[in-house]
Amino acid sequence: MDTVTLAAGGGDQPIRLLQITDTHLFAQAEGQLLGIRTADSFQAVLDAVQAQKAAFDLILATGDLSQDYSTASYSRFADMVRPLGRPVFWLPGNHDDGPLMRRVMPDFGISPARQVLLPGWQILLLDTQVYSVPHGWLKPEQMSFLEQCLSSEPARYSVICLHHNTFPVGSTWLDQHDLKNGSDLLGLLGRFPNARLVLCGHVHQETDLEHNGVRFISSPSTCIQFEPLSRDFGLDTKGPGWRYLQLYPDGRIETQVHRLPDGHFVPDGAATGY
Ligand SMILES: Nc1ncnc2c1ncn2[C@@H]1O[C@@H]2COP(=O)(O)O[C@H]2[C@H]1O
Ligand SMILES: [Fe+2]
Structure with missing residues (x-):
């Protein structure tokens, strides 16, 4: 079931989304990434979301949901988001096992849909993972899926979700792991005026720019944050975030x-990578 249709918004009301990204969960609840228990920071984010009482219609999880490629980490993710009571859509990041996710997520009550049709909008979830490397690539199958969704729904504005950043964020060590065929994506989007937003994770920091009428947005991780504009690996002391x-x-x-x-949730400042 690649496509789902949801009711949301209505009249002049917007469709409301919650993005969570780069949870980096482990099979064990105590699992740590650079000194942070990622299940604890994610739970604190979810508690804060609940406390805010901000309404949202669905949740987008933009990759690196796991740090250890385990089924148990995906089960943990599903158990943690279930109390929010909203549909969750996801795509794999470089630290995920995409084929495993596609198999197990439905068992945990999470849809495998890659196209979400909403009133006036569609949300597309792309897979940029390249086996065993941190950078991203949109394979021909992903490009043709995107092209087909954009061309078949000209009356809907489109949000394109993917894990990797299309544009560099200005950190040398991190930008080597970006989307390597971003120019192909830009070329395709340029043919479809209904493309409005490209939303990603991966860079563990917020960025927001516009290119040829399309917004390109990244968001903070629910665990560690990367130092903006740094040549070498560096961590930011900002708190875990959501959008x-x-x-x-x-x-x-x-x-x-x-x-x-x-x-x-302050990570180990002496860390030089992971
Ligand atoms: N010191 C480092 N230099 C280059 N890449 C790194 C370093 N440490 C971690 N990485 C990789 O860079 C990735 C950026 O964010 P990820 O969460 O995908 O996971 C990170 C690692 O795969
Ligand atoms: Fe990540």
């Missing part, structure tokens, strides 16, 4: 990043 987006019937997008307060 809300509102998609309006006229194609307008509003968005806000939220974070936990600084000082609660």
